[in-house]
Every structure is written in C-alpha cells, then in structure tokens.
Amino acid sequence: MTKYYEIIPQRIVHGTEGTLTYQSREDLDPGMLITAPVGKRDLIPAIVIRESTEPSFKTRETTGIIEPTPLPTSLISLAVWMSEFYVTHPVTTWQSILPRGLLKTRRISKNVTSYPKRKRTTIVLKSDQHAALTQILQQTSGTSLLHGITGSGKTQVYIELAKKAVSEGRSVLVLVPEIALTAQLIAELTPHFEPDSVTVTHSTMTESTRHQTWKRLLNAKTPQVVIGPRSALFSPVPNLGLIVIDECHEPTFKQEKSPRYSTLRAAAKLAEFANARLVLGSATPSISDYYLAERSGRPILTMNTSARKDTVRPDVSVIDMTKQAHFSRHRFFSNEMIASINSALKSGHQSLLFHNRRGTAPTTMCESCGWSAHCPKCYVPLTLHADSFLLRCHICNHTEKVPTSCPECHRTDVIHKGIGTKLLETEAKKIFPAARIARFDGDSETAETLDKQYQALYDGEIDIIIGTQVVAKGLDLPKLRVVGVVQADAGLSLPDYQSAERTFQLISQVSGRVGRNEHPSKVVVQSYQPTHPSVVHGVHQNYQAFYEIAIAERERARFPPFVHLAKLICIYNSERGSIQASQATLRDLQKIATPRTELLGPTPAFYERVNDSYRWQIVAKSPVRADLIKLVKHLPATHWQFEIDPTSLL
Numbered sequence: 001m002t003k004y005y006e007i008i009p010q011r012i013v014h015g016t017e018g019t020l021t022y023q024s025r026e027d028l029d030p031g032m033l034i035t036a037p038v039g040k041r042d043l044i045p046a047i048v049i050r051e052s053t054e055p056s057f058k059t060r061e062t063t064g065i066i067e068p069t070p071l072p073t074s075l076i077s078l079a080v081w082m083s084e085f086y087v088t089h090p091v092t093t094w095q096s097i098l099p100r101g102l103l104k105t106r107r108i109s110k111n112v113t114s115y116p117k118r119k120r121t122t123i124v125l126k127s128d129q130h131a132a133l134t135q136i137l138q139q140t141s142g143t144s145l146l147h148g149i150t151g152s153g154k155t156q157v158y159i160e161l162a163k164k165a166v167s168e169g170r171s172v173l174v175l176v177p178e179i180a181l182t183a184q185l186i187a188e189l190t191p192h193f194e195p196d197s198v199t200v201t202h203s204t205m206t207e208s209t210r211h212q213t214w215k216r217l218l219n220a221k222t223p224q225v226v227i228g229p230r231s232a233l234f235s236p237v238p239n240l241g242l243i244v245i246d247e248c249h250e251p252t253f254k255q256e257k258s259p260r261y262s263t264l265r266a267a268a269k270l271a272e273f274a275n276a277r278l279v280l281g282s283a284t285p286s287i288s289d290y291y292l293a294e295r296s297g298r299p300i301l302t303m304n305t306s307a308r309k310d311t312v313r314p315d316v317s318v319i320d321m322t323k324q325a326h327f328s329r330h331r332f333f334s335n336e337m338i339a340s341i342n343s344a345l346k347s348g349h350q351s352l353l354f355h356n357r358r359g360t361a362p363t364t365m366c367e368s369c370g371w372s373a374h375c376p377k378c379y380v381p382l383t384l385h386a387d388s389f390l391l392r393c394h395i396c397n398h399t400e401k402v403p404t405s406c407p408e409c410h411r412t413d414v415i416h417k418g419i420g421t422k423l424l425e426t427e428a429k430k431i432f433p434a435a436r437i438a439r440f441d442g443d444s445e446t447a448e449t450l451d452k453q454y455q456a457l458y459d460g461e462i463d464i465i466i467g468t469q470v471v472a473k474g475l476d477l478p479k480l481r482v483v484g485v486v487q488a489d490a491g492l493s494l495p496d497y498q499s500a501e502r503t504f505q506l507i508s509q510v511s512g513r514v515g516r517n518e519h520p521s522k523v524v525v526q527s528y529q530p531t532h533p534s535v536v537h538g539v540h541q542n543y544q545a546f547y548e549i550a551i552a553e554r555e556r557a558r559f560p561p562f563v564h565l566a567k568l569i570c571i572y573n574s575e576r577g578s579i580q581a582s583q584a585t586l587r588d589l590q591k592i593a594t595p596r597t598e599l600l601g602p603t604p605a606f607y608e609r610v611n612d613s614y615r616w617q618i619v620a621k622s623p624v625r626a627d628l629i630k631l632v633k634h635l636p637a638t639h640w641q642f643e644i645d646p647t648s649l650l
Contacts, residue, residue: 001025002023002024002025003023003024003025003027003028003051004021004022004023004024004051004052004053004054004055004059005021005022005023005024005028005048005049005050005051005052005062006019006020006021006048006049006050006051006052007019007020007021007022007034007036007046007047007048007049007062008020008046008047008049008090008091008094009036009038009044009045009046009091010044010045010046010047010091010094010095010098010102011038011041011044011091012089012091012092013038013039017089017090018083018089018090018091019049019090020036021052021055021057021059022036022046022059022060022061022062023059023060023061023062024061024062025061026062026065028048028051028062028065029048029070030048030049030050030051030070030073030076031047031048031070031071031072031073031075031076032047032048032065032067032068032069032070032071033045033046033047033048033065033066033067033071033098033102034046034047034048034062034063034064034065034066035062035063035064035065035066035103036060036062036063037060037061037063042063043063043064043103045066045098045102045103046062047071047076047094047098048070049076066102066103067215067218069218069219071218071236072236072237072238072240072274073273074240074270074273074274075097075234075236075270077269077273078097078234078266078269078270078273079093079094079097081266081269081273082259082261082266082269083259085261085265086258086259086260086261086644087629087632087633087642087644088258088259088260092258092259093259096231096234096255096259096261097234098234099207099210099211099214100207100210100211101207101208101211102211104208104211106208106211106212107208108212123156123159123160125153125156125157125160126153126305126307126309128148128152128302128303128304128305129152129153129156129157129303129307131301132146132148132157132301132303133157133160133161135299135301136157136161136277136279136299136301137161137164139277139299140275140277141271141272141275141276141277142271142277142278142298143268143271143278143279143280143293143298144277144278144279144280144298144299144300144301145280145282145285145289145290145293145298145299145300145301146279146280146281146282146301146303147282147283147285147290147300147301147302147303147543148281148283148301148302148303148304149283149303149304149305149306149512149541150283150508150509150511150512150513150515150516150541151306151307151308151311151476151512151515151516152283152303152304152305152306152307153303153306153307154246154281154303155185155188155246156307157279157281157303158174158189158244158246158279158281159188159189159192161242161244161277161279162174162189162192162193162225162242162244163192163193164242165223165241165242165277166193166197166223166225168241169223169239170223170239170240170241170242170276171220171223171224171225171226171237171238171239171240171241171242172223172224172225172226172237172240172241172242172243172244173226173232173233173235173237173240173242173243173244174189174225174226174227174228174232174244174246175228175229175230175232175233175243175244175245175246175253175263175267176227176228176229176246176247177229177246177247177250177252177253177473178229178250178252178450178470178473179202179203179204179228179229179449179451180440180449180450180451180454180470181246181247181451181473181475182200182202182227182228182229182451183450183451183452183454183455184454184458184475184476185227185246186198186200186227187454187458189225189227193225197222197223197224197225198224198225198227199213199216199217199224199225199226199227199235200226200227200228201213201214201226201227201228201231201232201235202228202229202231202232203229203231214235214236217235217236217237218236220237220238221238222238223237223238223239223241224237224238229252230252230253230255230263233263233266233267233270240270240271240274240276241274241276241277242276242277242278242279243267243270243271243276243277243278243279244278244279244281245263245264245267245278245279245280245281246281246282247281247282247473247509248264248280248281248282248285248286248289249282249284249285249286249289249505250473251502251647251648254646254647260643260644260646262645262647264280264289265645283508283509283512283541283543284504284505284508284509284543285543286501287501287547287550287551287554287561288554288560288561290547291551291561292561306515306516308516308517308518310517310518311515311516311517311518312515312517312518312519312520312521313515314483314511314514314515314520314521314522314523315520315521315522315523316511316522316523316525316539316540317336317522317523317524317525318525318526318527318530318535318536318539319334319336319337319524319525319526319527319530320527320528320530321334321487321526321527321528322528330427330431332419332427332486332487332526333427333428333431333484333486334524334526336524337484337524337526338431340482340484340522340524341432341464341482341484342432343482343522344463344481344482344522345432345434345435345463345464347481348460348479349460349479349480349481349482350457350460350462350463350464350465350477350479350480350481350482351463351464351465351480351481351482351483351484352464352465352466352467352471352477352480352482352483352484352510352513353424353428353464353465353466353467353484353486354467354468354469354471354472354483354484354485354486354506354510355419355420355421355424355466355468355485355486355487355490356468356469356490356491356506357418357419357420357421357468357490358383358394358420358421358422358441358442358443358468359383359384359385359392359394359420359421359422359423359443360383360384360385360386360387360416360420360422360423360426361383361384361386361416361417361418361419361420361423362381362383362384362417362418362419362420363381363416363417363418364381364382364384364391364402364403364414364415364416364417365414365415365417366406366408366409366411366413366414366415367413367414367415368406368409368411368413369406369408369409369411371406371407371408371409373391373400373403375393375395375396375398376398377393377396377398377609377610377611377612378393378395378396378398378607378609378610378611379608379609380393380394380395380607380609382398382400383420384402384416384420385422385443386422386423386426387422389401389402390402395607395610395611396610396611402414419486419487421439421441421443421466421467421468422439422443424439424466424486425437425439425466428464428466432463432464435463435464436461436462436463436464437462437463437464437466438453438456438457438462438464438465438466439466439467440453440465440466440467440468440470440471441467441468441470442468450467450470450471457475457477458477458478459479460477460478460479465480469506471510471513472506472509472510472513473509475513476513476516477513478517480513480514480521481514481519481520481521481522482514482521482522482523482524483510483511483513483514483521483522483523483524484523484524484525484526485507485510485511485523485524485525485526485527486526487526487527487528488503488507488525488526488527488534488535488538488539489503489527489528489529489532489534489535490503491503491506492529492532492534494650495606495649495650496606496648496649496650497554497557497559497560497649498647498648500532500533500534500550500553501534501546501550503532503534503535503538504533504534504537504538504546504550505538506538507525507534507535507538507539508537508538508539508541508543511523511525511538511539511541512541523539525538525539533545533546533549534546537549558598558621559621560645562623563598563621563622563623564621564622564623564624564625564627564628564644564645565619565620565621565628565644565645565646565649566619566620566628566631566632566642566643566644566645566646567617567618567619567642567643567646567649568585568617568618568619568620568631568632568635568640568641568642569605569615569616569617569640569641569642569643570582570585570602570615570616570617570618570639570640571613571614571615571639571640571641572613572614572639573612573613573614574614575614577614578614578615578616579602579616581636581639582601582602582616582617582618583602585602585618585635585636585640586599586601586602586618588634589618589620589631589634592630592631592634593620593627593631594622594624594627594630596622596623596624596627597620597621597622597627597628597631598620598621598622599618599619599620600618600619600620600621601616601617601618601619602616602617602618603616603617604616604617605617606649606650607650619649625644625645628644629644632644
C-alpha cells in the first residue's frame with residue numbers, strides 16, 4: 001500500500017521551504033533516515049518528518065532506508081524550533097545536526113583513543129554541594145543555574161546528577177566549551193560509569209569516526225553518557241534525561257555559522273522536548289543569563305565555599321604596568337611575577353602564564369616612516385610568528401615573509417611591537433632556562449594541544465604553562481601554584497558592549513586555577529588599568545559586585561538583557577557598493593520598523609575588509625524579538641548576512 005510522507009532532503013531545493021512530499025511502499029516512521037531522488041540525483045539523504053495525506057500533485061517515490069532506527073522525537077522537535085527561531089532554512093539546520101557522509105560505507109574502526117583516568121572513591125558532598133544536588137533533583141525537568149566559585153566542586157554535582165539519570169535508565173549529555181577540556185572531564189566521569197557507556201565526540205575526529213560514533217549512539221539500548229563541545233548536543237541518545245553545560249558563560253557555545261544558534265537556548269528547548277533536566281554551570285555566568293534566571297524564577301544554586309575544607313585562597317598581587325619600577329628585570333614580566341615563578345620552580349611546582357593574544361608580535365612597523373605591515377585582503381595588522389619567521393593574518397591566514405627593510409622608505413628600521421604567546425614562550429625560556437615550558441593556543445600542533453598533553457600537565461611534567469584563553473577555563477592541576485596574567489586589560493579597548501564582562505570572566509577564571517587545595521598559591525595580575533572594575537573584581541572573583549555594576553550599565557545603554565539585538569552585515573567586493581547597499585537597505589528597514597526598534601548605522605564592521613570583501617553593518621535593537629525577525633525577513637536575498645542574538649558586535 002502506498003503511503004505519503006513529508007521529508008526534508010539534505011539538499012536545498014530552490015522555491016521550497018525545505019519540506020517535500022514523497023510516496024513510499026514501505027512503512028516509514030518520523031525520524032527515519034532514508035534516500036530520495038531530488039532533481040536528477042537519485043540518492044539524497046533525507047529525514048522523515050511526518051506521515052501525510054495524498055496530495056493533489058504527482059509525487060516521487062523514496063528509494064531506500066539508511067537507518068531503520070528513527071531519531072528521537074525530541075531531536076526532530078528541536079530542529080523544527082531552531083529553523084523557526086533562528087530564521088534558517090530547515091536543510092541548513094539538519095546539516096548541522098546530522099553527521100556527514102550518511103551514504104558512505106564505513107570500515108569498523110579498530111583505533112581506541114586513550115584518555116586519562118583517575119582513581120575515584122565514593123564522592124562525599126559538602127553541604128552546599130548536597131543542597132544544590134537536592135534542589136536540582138526536586139525538579140523533574142527544567143533549567144537550573146549552578147553558580148559555584150572555582151574549586152567549589154561543580155563537577156562532583158554533575159557526576160551525582162549523571163549517576164542518578166543513568167540509574168533511572170536515562171542518557172546524559174555533558175557539554176564543554178573547548179575540546180581541550182574533554183580530557184579532564186573524561187578522567188573525572190569515567191570511573192563512575194560502565195566503560196562502554198561513556199562516549200566522546202568532537203570536531204577533530206575523522207568523518208568516519210564521528211559517523212560510527214553517531215550510529216552507535218542511535219542504536220544504543222542502554223543509557224549513554226556523551227561528552228563533547230556544542231555539537232554533542234545533537235547526539236541521538238536514547239531517553240535523554242540530563243544535559244549539563246559546563247563553563248556555560250563561554251562564547252564558544254554560540255555557533256558562528258548558520259544556523260547561528262545559542263547552545264544554551266537550544267539545550268533548554270531540547271530539555272523541554274525530552275522532559276529532561278538542564279544544568280548550566282559556571283563561576284562567572286553571563287550577565288544576561290543571570291539576570292533572566294532571576295527574573296524568570298529559575299533556580300540559581302550558589303556554591304560559595306571550596307569543595308575542600310583545608311583550602312587556602314591565593315595571595316593576589318595587582319601590578320600597575322604604568323610604573324616602570326616594577327619591571328626592572330624584564331620589560332613585560334614584572335619583578336614579582338619572575339620571583340613567584342622562580343619560587344614555584346625551586347619547590348617543584350607549576351606556573352601558568354596567561355595572555356589572550358597568540359603569535360610573537362601583533363605589530364610590524366618602520367620606525368623611520370611609520371609604515372606598518374597589513375594584510376592586503378583584510379587590511380588588519382599582520383602578526384609576526386617568529387618560529388616560522390612569517391607575518392600572518394589571523395582572519396584569512398594570509399602569510400608574508402618578514403621584510404628586512406621598509407617597503408616604503410627602504411630603511412632597515414623595521415621593528416616588531418606588542419606581546420603574543422610565542423614571545424612569552426621565547427622570553428620565558430631565556431629567564432627560566434632549566435624549566436620545562438609548553439605553550440597552548442590556536443597555533444599549537446595537533447599532537448601538542450592541551451587535551452593531548454593534559455595528563456603531562458596533571459602529573460606536573462610541565463613546569464611553566466603559557467597560553468591564551470584555552471588555559472583559563474576549568475583546568476584543575478594539583479601541582480599548579482602560580483598564575484600570572486601578563487596584561488589583564490588587553491580586551492577592554494575592544495568596541496563591544498561585553499568587553500568588560502569578558503575581561504572580568506577571563507581574569508576571574510584564570511585566577512581560579514589556583515587556591516583549590518591546602519597549598520599556598522600566588523596570583524600576579526599585571527594591568528595598565530589596575531582600578532578598573534573588571535580587574536578589581538576579577539582578581540578577587542567577586543561576581544556579585546561586578547554584576548551590579550554591569551547590569552546597571554546595560555540598562556542605561558539599552559543592551560541585552562534589556563533588549564534583543566540583530567547584527568545585519570552587508571558584503572560587497574567594493575567599498576562603494578557595500579556603503580550604498582547598506583544605506584539603501586537602512587531606508588527600507590526604517591519604513592517597516594516598529595517605533596520601539598532602534599536602528600544603528602550603517603557603519604564599517606569591526607573587520608571592515610575580510611578576504612578582499614568589504615563589510616558594513618546595521619545593528620537593530622528592540623525589547624521584542626519578533627521586531628527583529630520582521631527586519632531580517634526583509635533583507636535582500638543576496639549580499640546580506642544576519643545574526644540574531646549575537647554574542648558580540650565585533
């Protein structure tokens with residue numbers, strides 16, 4: 001008997017909204033992956049959405065079944081919601097959810113990835129951990145914000161919640177902001193579960209491995225615990241009962257490519273559809289999330305004490321970088337920072353140096369005529385990478401040889417200014433020649449990334465750790481005694497409404513890498529603005545004091561959480577074309593905008609030129625999100641991109 005189904009092929013068919021009607025001689029269930037002919041192609045992967053009645057038009061027939069096990073209905077509901085909420089074509093949404101290469105036949109992988117392990121005894125929760133756990137378990141579903149200081153034992157709460165879910169026959173998703181943090185979380189979680197039930201998935205896996213992992217989860221008959229970055233949210237686990245998002249404040253939980261979804265918001269909807277619990281954990285929750293949790297009455301579970309009774313809080317020093325007397329031994333390592341690292345080295349302990357800029361020097365210029373090296377495609381300064389002795393653009397990856405003389409005046413007065421992590425590494429090796437030093441940033445080789453070196457870090461085989469924000473998040477290293485922040489206010493000059501918040505979070509997080517046990521520790525923070533609230537409250541991890549300042553400023557300036565934002569970007573190959581098109585579009589948008597909608601611009605984007613294209617942007621503000629949806633639907637079909645609820649206006 002012929003039946004009819006609405007399906008979504010994994011290929012955009014122009015003139016349609018994504019869902020097409022096909023006929024089938026086989027019984028199909030919603031969520032099954034099938035093949036169907038689209039255009040001249042016979043085999044296109046497609047997902048069955050629902051059964052339909054016979055339409056008035058002629059239909060084509062599906063050609064086969066890829067996976068007989070249907071996807072969870074909660075995942076189908078999430079895909080529908082994401083397409084509508086983020087104004088994205090359903091095919092684009094499903095391409096983010098499903099693995100690549102669905103039609104490929106995979107060889108069974110015999111490679112077993114080795115992850116660090118920890119011996120764990122029964123967890124004994126402290127009073128605030130127990131209170132948080134009890135309050136979360138009192139809710140059968142819904143969102144809870146776990147606001148615990150660094151070292152308060154949030155991971156132990158996650159483990160107990162996961163054990164409870166698995167004991168009830170329900171699966172668990174644990175999301176981390178960086179692949180680098182999966183190694184630590186795996187080490188913490190795996191001793192508490194059956195080895196075959198814990199799965200790791202992330203983007204650095206091969207297409208084949210990710211596909212096989214996905215198939216195994218789809219066909220699993222027992223509860224699964226999945227650990228990974230934001231894409232792990234779409235794991236097709238059976239009977240989802242718990243979602244944990246660790247370090248939930250991190251901007252990496254926002255997808256930068258279409259569909260530009262917020263993992264936190266998508267997770268809240270998935271938890272709703274699956275009748276599961278969602279726990280958002282952070283020592284420094286985003287200002288918007290904290291405010292909205294307060295206003296909506298969602299539980300905010302505060303853990304203000306260390307998980308260990310004998311914890312000694314670190315000794316904190318803030319060094320004013322405008323006072324040259326502090327830098328008599330080195331131009332950017334203060335005397336106190338050098339002394340603290342030397343002390344840690346003598347006692348066989350570790351130090352961590354944080355600076356949120358990679359490379360060797362961010363500026364290459366001529367002292368004689370003022371010429372500076374810029375990317376010919378993006379017009380941004382090229383960064384020197386001394387190890388490869390190349391100038392590199394951190395936007396489009398364009399590279400050039402380092403000039404020996406100025407291309408303008410031909411004099412040899414070319415200098416390199418500024419500080420990057422590679423320069424920190426070079427200088428640290430000169431000052432501490434006997435130390436074992438490792439750098440972790442976006443330039444790290446595959447075999448030298450933090451997740452690959454985590455066990456060596458944990459065991460103390462590396463004396464000085466140097467890195468960008470990847471080393472500021474979530475690391476728990478028992479032998480770490482000194483944290484140094486080379487320039488704490490580096491991000492404050494960025495023209496974005498979240499610059500102060502991001503600076504506070506980074507300082508607070510990296511300072512929290514020490515002071516987690518009974519050993520004395522030291523935090524040395526260097527800053528040109530030592531009295532700025534982000535620095536003052538960041539070094540002391542005083543979230544509430546910073547929150548009160550930040551939320552008042554947000555309300556005064558009309559930024560989230562008091563309004564919604566949309567960033568509309570016009571992209572042309574010529575500057576004139578971009579300006580004229582953005583001005584014309586602004587006039588059109590002003591005609592349909594509601595009185596409560598504020599339109600700012602058009603102005604050059606922060607990165608005005610990227611890869612030989614010019615970008616101008618319009619920013620829209622409104623307390624009602626539907627006003628912004630209306631605007632983006634009126635954007636021209638070509639030359640425009642948009643992002644609703646952007647994490648940054650840069």
